[in-house]
Amino acid sequence: MTSADVAREAGVSRATVSYVLNDTPHQKIPEATRERVWEAADRLGYAPSAAARALRTGRSDIVLGLLPDWPIEHVLGQLIQQLTNAFAEHGLTFVVHSSARPARPLRELWKSMTPAAVLALQDFPEPEARAMRAAGIEVVMAMHGTVPGEKPAPLVSEQPIGAVQARHLAAAHRRLGYAYPDLPGLDVLAQPRLDGVRRVCAELGLPEPDVRTVPLEALGAAEAVKAWLAEAPAVTGVCAFNDDIALAVLAGLGHLGLRAPQDLAVIGVDDIPHASLAQPPLTTVFRDTNTIARNMARRVVDTLEGKAVSTGPVQDELGIRIRQSA
Known part of the structure; x- marks a missing residue:
């Protein structure tokens, strides 16, 4: 089916069909005519050609999202859906x-x-970014990390998350630990969060946080717990990279016959569904990923349209679900 078929079916010109289906601005087309065109297109099963639209506008309508080799779990899956919307x-x-x-x-x-834009969750090599731009891709952005040759600050900052965790625990604990993930690909998130914890410890005059890599299994997590408790002075509060790592720390405590927060307080990140079902229920930091998604989409669209775009980090609110683990 072509737009000519739709025009014949609706009894209008091909230009009118084009104006209606492409929602062309500044065209005074009666609402009844618009409805007739859409009904004709629906009856005929007509869909505008993406290739033809790309030729007409000079770009496609695709934004290519690049995911690192990360587990696609609750929060990442939620962010992908929110970016899609x-x-x-x-x-x-x-x-x-x-x-x-x-x-x-x-x-x-x-x-x-041939996407209109590429949005990466973390940075990618400079030759790749340069080749994309040379090929006519108008927007190349990275949410975490940086795009080579561009602004040094990531668009989504992770440091505030670690800072919120540390400030919460520092109200009752003078020696903090950090539970680092054992998946190297997560460094782009984990390192800034750890930096946030370090910054707050320095501001409050606390010792440097004791960093331990914690695997997602009870025995390995138990080894980290024993090491924290063996420090002098002992670590009594742990900021975990995310809720999964925090749950592993709780499992390690249980394996040793210990409890949170009496023996070791634990705070996670993300407020995943299982956080409230943990024993004890997990205290965790949450963020507004929908605001992040909308702001990232807005920046991509504004850049495509040649508008002025802020170079500062996307602002999103952080909060704490206070439960029994810390």
Whole structure:
């Protein structure tokens, strides 16, 4: 089916069909005519050609989202859905690609898709960013890390999360630990969060946080717990990279016959569904990922439209679900 078929079915010109289906501004087309065009298109099963639209506008409507080799769990899945919805509100399609091996090489992907923009969750090599721009991709952004040759600060800052954790525990604990994830790909998130904890400890005159890598299993987590408690003075409060790591610390405590917060207070990040079901229920930091998604979509769209765009971090509110673990 073509737009000519829709025009014949609706009894209007092809230009009118184009204006209606593309929602062209400044066209005085009666509402009844618009409805007739849409009904005709629906009856015929007509869908505008994405390739033709790209030729007409000079770009596609695709935003390519690049995921690092991270576990796609509750919070990341939620963020992907929120980004999808936020871009859809601007007439853009968010397509996600994971770099987990053996995924198709990134360069092959963007060359075949010719997206209008590329949004990465973490940074990527300078030659790749340069090649994208040379190929006509108008926007290349990274939420975490940086795009080579551009602003040094990440668009989504993780330091405030660690700072919120540390300030909460520091009200009752004078020696803090940090439970670091054992997946190297998460360093782009974990290191800034740890930096936030370090900064607050320095501000409050507390010792440097004792950092231990904590695996997602009880025996390994128990070893970290024993090490924290063996310090002099002992670590009595632990900031965990996220709720999964915090739950591992709680499992390690249980394996040793210990309890939170009596023996070791624990605070996580993300407020995943299982956090409230832990024993004891997990105290955790939460953030407004929907605001992050909407602001990131707005920045991409404004850049595509040639508008002035802020270079500062996206602002999102943080809060604490206070439960029994800390």
